[in-house]
Amino acid sequence: MFSEMIATLRPSPIQVMAERTRQAIQGGRSVVDMTLGEPDFPTPQHIGEAAVRAVAEGQTRYTPINGSTRLREAIARKFRDGNGIDCSPANISVGCGGKQVIYQAFLATLNPGDEVLIPAPYWASYADIVGMNRGVLKPIGTTPEAGYALSPEALEAAIGPRTKWLVLNSPSNPSGTAYTAAQLMAFADVIRRSVHRNFFILVDDIYEHILFDGICFATLAALAPDLSGRILTVNGVSKAYAMTGWRVGYGCGPLALIDAMTKIQMQVNSHTSSISQAAAAAALEGPQDELERRRAIFQGRRDLLLARFGTIPGLRTPKPEGAFYLFPDCRHFMGQSTPDGTLLADDVALSSYLLDEGVSVVPGSGFGMPGFLRLSYATSDEMLRLAAERIACALGKLS
Known part of the structure; x- marks a missing residue:
């Protein structure tokens, strides 16, 4: 009934983890969401005002x-x-x-x-x-x-x-x-x-x-x-x-x-x-000065996470030069077991475990690099500190 292409099309790994995160939060769990590549800032005011004017002027x-x-x-x-x-x-x-x-x-x-x-x-x-x-x-x-x-x-x-x-x-x-x-x-x-x-x-x-x-x-x-x-x-x-x-x-x-x-x-x-x-x-x-302010905030968030991740044994996190993601190498943890005896065979299993521990990330296999994770730090410093604490605790419990 459907095309051959549809049979080969996989769900976005980002959206899969984002949806699992939404369900967990709706279920009352505390989860730091680091899945979506979406700035947490509002659209600058003058841009929204331009859209309102466009409607008023009939640009429809x-x-x-x-x-x-x-x-x-x-x-x-x-x-x-x-x-x-x-x-x-x-x-x-x-x-x-x-x-x-x-x-x-x-x-x-x-x-x-x-x-x-x-x-x-x-x-x-x-x-x-x-x-x-x-x-x-x-x-x-x-x-x-x-x-x-x-x-x-x-x-x-x-x-x-x-x-x-x-x-x-x-x-x-x-x-x-x-x-x-x-x-x-x-x-x-x-x-x-x-x-x-x-x-x-x-x-x-x-x-x-x-x-x-x-x-x-x-x-x-x-x-x-x-x-x-x-x-x-x-x-x-x-x-x-x-x-x-x-x-x-x-x-x-x-x-x-x-x-x-x-x-x-x-x-x-x-x-x-x-x-x-x-x-x-x-x-x-319009004015572009807000771009620099936000860029500086992202750099501060990157540095916050890098400093904390650098203290986690077995986690290797190259220093990114831009965007708002970390892509740590987690291969050290592949094959280890969670406290309840679950084997972490791959990065998908590791992502599921971290979600259970209160942090949502995306498995690197979806980006062509199995054994890695992608974390978006487009969220507040408070949430990033909490995420780093939960990740350190979760990885420290593996054996």
């Missing part, structure tokens, strides 16, 4: 498929002035979140058997979006010792005749890995000299404004303009402006790719909400 009609003229102009200006990427409104695709932009890019380009190279660990949705569009995920391994950073050598070895996309997410979900300009230039050199030239590069910059320790943001299209005809740079307002529910993402890419993506969106949802688009334009055009 259809917009162009690719987004309103005002929003695409604001996005193009952001890419030009903020990132050094040469683009015009015609190069912009606006969708219902960055996820839709990525989906449409893959649907427009992938044929059965085409390979998509993604450094592991990777955002869980990448893998399923690739599979839904008949592509083949080809993960490129990284290590916690290297901060989960892709090496030029590993990239060069992975590129082959079936490569159609390379995905670079920086800062990364789930690892927080952020690539410097020098690292991105090294990747560009690998791409230039590869004999296999028929592939695109997806650069996911959704965590652009959440970087730590004075690291400067860098993006491939600005550093390697000669490759711009192959690069789709994806971003959005969800993370920086705490607008996850507004559902506005966007991409900047070569005109032929954007046109192909537009043909798809025309038949899928026409366009994202006109009111959300007005709010997103206000976010990009």
Whole structure:
């Protein structure tokens, strides 16, 4: 009755754990929720006010498929002035979140058997979006010792005749890995000299404004303009402006790719909400000082958890350079038993055990790295201290 694709589509590991957490909390249990990648800050007031004005002014009609003229102009200006990427409104695709932009890019380009190279660990949705569009995920391994950073050598070895996309997410979900300009230039050199030239590069910059320790943001299209005809740079307002529910993402890419993506969106949802688009334009055009304040808060939260986790025997937690996740290596605890004798055979079992102990996290296997965990620290310092205490206590009881 249903398609073959549906049979292979797995539930999001993030949403699975989030739903289990909701059920536990509704059942009266005390649980610190570290599952969802959602800032705990409110949407800035001026953005909400812009949405109210849009309703009052009757901006409730259809917009162009690719987004309103005002929003695409604001996005193009952001890419030009903020990132050094040469683009015009015609190069912009606006969708219902960055996820839709990525989906449409893959649907427009992938044929059965085409390979998509993604450094592991990777955002869980990448893998399923690739599979839904008949592509083949080809993960490129990284290590916690290297901060989960892709090496030029590993990239060069992975590129082959079936490569159609390379995905670079920086800062990364789930690892927080952020690539410097020098690292991105090294990747560009690998791409230039590869004999296999028929592939695109997806650069996911959704965590652009959440970087730590004075690291400067860098993006491939600005550093390697000669490759711009192959690069789709994806971003959005969800993370920086705490607008996850507004559902506005966007991409900047070569005109032929954007046109192909537009043909798809025309038949899928026409366009994202006109009111959300007005709010997103206000976010990009308005004051940006709040971004730095929130970035500093996230860095403080990272440092709080790293200091506490550093005292837990057997837990190895590389220091992330951005985003708001930790991705600790928990392989030391695989094969150990809980106080009631339950064997922790894998990271899924460990996540279930921690949920029983009052902290909800996501198993790393959903991000292509079994034996690891992802923890979102987009919550208050008080909750983070409680989570760290519960995790330390829970792991200390294993044998």
